[in-house]
Amino acid sequence: MSSVQKVLLSGSAAELLRRLTEMHGPLMFHQSGGCCDGSSPMCFPDGEFRTGPADVHLGDLMVEGLETPIGFWMSADQYEYWKHTQLTVDVVKGRGSGFSVEAPEGVRFLIRSRLFTDKESEALGLL
Template identity: 55%
Template sequence: MTERVLVSENAIKIIDQLRVEHGELMFHQSGGCCDGSSPMCFPKGELMLNETDVWLGSIHGCDFFMSKDQFNYWQHTQLTVDVTKGRGSSFSLEIPMGIRFVIKSRMFTDQEREQLSPVHLGSEEV
């Protein structure tokens, strides 16, 4: 099964630090607000999801969502959550640390597309 979203070792270290302070976490790929299209990290359940949010999978024990419209654009790419220095302008938990989560992406190969992990829209598999 080809995973749709991955996480870098550097991002794992930050997630671990944030989890100590905030407990369980979740990610949502923003759709143009604040930092543009940055992945944002929240305490699990803090961001209200609705039927237009797509669950792409889990990274280091954290559910990863994005809006359906955003997914329609990104569905052909594998996303990797990473970190970079610099203060972003979002509400994501890592911002006070002087870093921000970023997305790196690459197109799926034909073979990978045939083995993609399913996504869920609300309670439906897409």
């Protein structure tokens, strides 16, 4: 098993997720692909968004202070475009237009990315 993580959290996203977990209980992320806000990571109470065979589980995000990891899922079609990148969930000011639990807080999650190195890609079985 590779030690390379496909998805990470920024410090500000982790802080927000601790607060949101206090309000909503365990959480999960899903990123569908689409355009506009459809390409943003959406955060839901865990299990509220139903995943299936058309989704890829990129990993479980461990947040200091939370007992339950936060699963991150992406639609398989979107993953085909992003599989060579490490994703970092971050948070910025401004509201998105989706149903993500952070919307009432006046912020929105977004993805920052970087390409995996050849060594990381090899460890993940992408080469």
